[in-house]
Structure formats: C-alpha cells, structure tokens
Amino acid sequence: MTLSLGILLAFQCLGEAISRVARVPIPGPVIGMVLFLLLLSAAPSLTEQVEYVSRGLLNHLSLLFVPAGVGVMVLANVMKAQLLAIAIALVVSTILSMAVAALVSAALMARLEQKKARAEAAKIHTA
Known part of the structure; x- marks a missing residue:
C-alpha cells in the first residue's frame, strides 16, 4: 500500500x-x-x-473538493467582479467540450463502420 x-x-x-x-x-x-x-x-x-x-x-474524491469550495467562499467578492468572464468561460468551454466529444465519437463510429464493412467484404470474398 x-x-x-x-x-x-x-x-x-x-x-x-x-x-x-x-x-x-x-x-x-x-x-x-x-x-x-x-x-x-x-x-x-x-x-x-x-x-x-x-x-x-x-x-473519497469528494473530500478533495472541500478546499476549492472554501476558496470560492473566501474569494466570493473577487469572483463577483469576474462573474461575467467566469460565466462566459464556463459556457464556451462546455460547448467546445461537447462539440469535440461529438466529433470524436462520430469519427470513431465511422471508423468502426468502415472496419465492419471491410470485415464483411473479406468474408464475402473468401466464401
């Protein structure tokens, strides 16, 4: 351990x-x-x-978020001044993350379909 x-x-x-x-x-x-x-x-x-x-x-991962939560509470006044920038960053990063995940998923699914098609073609060709 x-x-x-x-x-x-x-x-x-x-x-x-x-x-x-x-x-x-x-x-x-x-x-x-x-x-x-x-x-x-x-x-x-x-x-x-x-x-x-x-x-x-x-x-026990949730315990590791306690210091970050305390930091947010302590710096609440500073964060209020930057609230718009924080909100924009959160929205944009969320949209970008979702878009990248969708593109990667689509590419992987297309690749899988191509693999299946090649396997089927090889089966037909060998039969």
Missing part, C-alpha cells in the same frame, strides 16, 4: 517538476497523470499494484 501511494505521489511530483521547469500552462498533476497513463500502457501489470490505493482515493 505504501509503495502504491509512493508511485502515485512520485508521478504527481514528477509532473509538477516538469510543469515548473518547462513553464508550460498545464498543471503538474495533469502531466503526472498522463505520464502515469503511459507507464500503465507500457506495463499493464502495474495496474494491479496501484488499484487498491487508487480505488480508495476515488472513493
């Missing part, structure tokens, strides 16, 4: 270090998560080792 937690924290720290050194506008934990995903893709057996700790963290 300690090793699993250490692995997760190491990737978070590695991502944070890369983010600060490279000065990229991507949060360090996101970079660490992508690196960890790449590692899990390369070594799927590692999944079993970190699964227990990961599930425990996911079960």
